[in-house]
Amino acid sequence: AIRMTQSPSSLSASTGDRVTITCRASQGISSYLAWYQQKPGKAPKLLIYAASTLQSGVPSRFSGSGSGTDFTLTISCLQSEDFATYYCQQYYSYPGFGPGTKVDIK
Amino acid sequence: EVQLVESGGGLVQPGGSLRLSCAASGFTFSSYWMHWVRQAPGKGLVWVSRINSDGSSTSYADSVKGRFTISRDNAKNTLYLQMNSLRAEDTAVYYCAREARLEWLPFYYYYYMDVWGKGTTVTVSS
Numbered sequence: 460a461i462r463m464t465q466s467p468s469s470l471s472a473s474t475g476d477r478v479t480i481t482c483r484a485s486q487g488i489s490s491y492l493a494w495y496q497q498k499p500g501k502a503p504k505l506l507i508y509a510a511s512t513l514q515s516g517v518p519s520r521f522s523g524s525g526s527g528t529d530f531t532l533t534i535s536c537l538q539s540e541d542f543a544t545y546y547c548q549q550y551y552s553y554p555g556f557g558p559g560t561k562v563d564i565k
Numbered sequence: 566e567v568q569l570v571e572s573g574g575g576l577v578q579p580g581g582s583l584r585l586s587c588a589a590s591g592f593t594f595s596s597y598w599m600h601w602v603r604q605a606p607g608k609g610l611v612w613v614s615r616i617n618s619d620g621s622s623t624s625y626a627d628s629v630k631g632r633f634t635i636s637r638d639n640a641k642n643t644l645y646l647q648m649n650s651l652r653a654e655d656t657a658v659y660y661c662a663r664e665a666r667l668e669w670l671p672f673y674y675y676y677y678m679d680v681w682g683k684g685t686t687v688t689v690s691s
Contacts, residue, residue, distance in 0.1 A: 491676070502660055503662075503681055504681070505679050508667065508677035508679075509667055509677070512675075550675075554615070554678075559610075
């Protein structure tokens with residue numbers, strides 16, 4: 460099974476900061492990677508798919524990059540509504556999620 | 566409006582059974598593969614199961630294989646998860662999700678989950 464890791468597991472940031480989250484796959488997954496945002500008590504929300512394609516309606520301050528085993532999610536200018544937990548997910552074979560990165564207020 | 570609404574969660578004793586439902590609306594349900602994903606309290610997301618568009622092919626995580634059964638009724642626009650032999654570690658919020666696809670080469674697709682329900686809570690406890 461493909462194992463996904465994320466770093467950091469949590470981070471504290473301020474509104475306006477640039478935030479980068481890293482996701483690594485235990486084997487190459489091409490661009491079969493998506494990013495989701497989840498707020499407490501809510502369902503996950505798709506942000507990015509195919510590693511770098513922004514889902515319709517998602518603000519352009521979110522971006523994704525990477526291919527193979529290493530991927531990043533970047534929030535260019537953190538807004539108050541962006542404080543949440545972020546998960547990467549591979550779908551190279553069976554779907555699998557990373558452990559999540561919690562972004563909270565500094 | 567595209568929507569998924571889960572139901573059927575509740576409190577069940579270890580060894581018991583429960584059937585979850587996910588009612589779909591606002592899209593052509595029979596055209597999409599569907600998934601169940603769960604989240605234990607305070608933990609991350611875990612994929613549970615998937616089913617293809619006509620129900621003829623299913624897959625399961627090792628942790629639920631042989632105990633859970635995914636199915637669908639395309640006439641009723643409803644996805645199901647039959648859960649048997651439940652254990653304490655099955656306690657979680659269960660989400661249904663729609664699988665979307667992006668064709669990047671002929672017959673090659675990127676897959677992702679683009680629509681999620683709000684979830685239904687399953688608690689396994691005596």
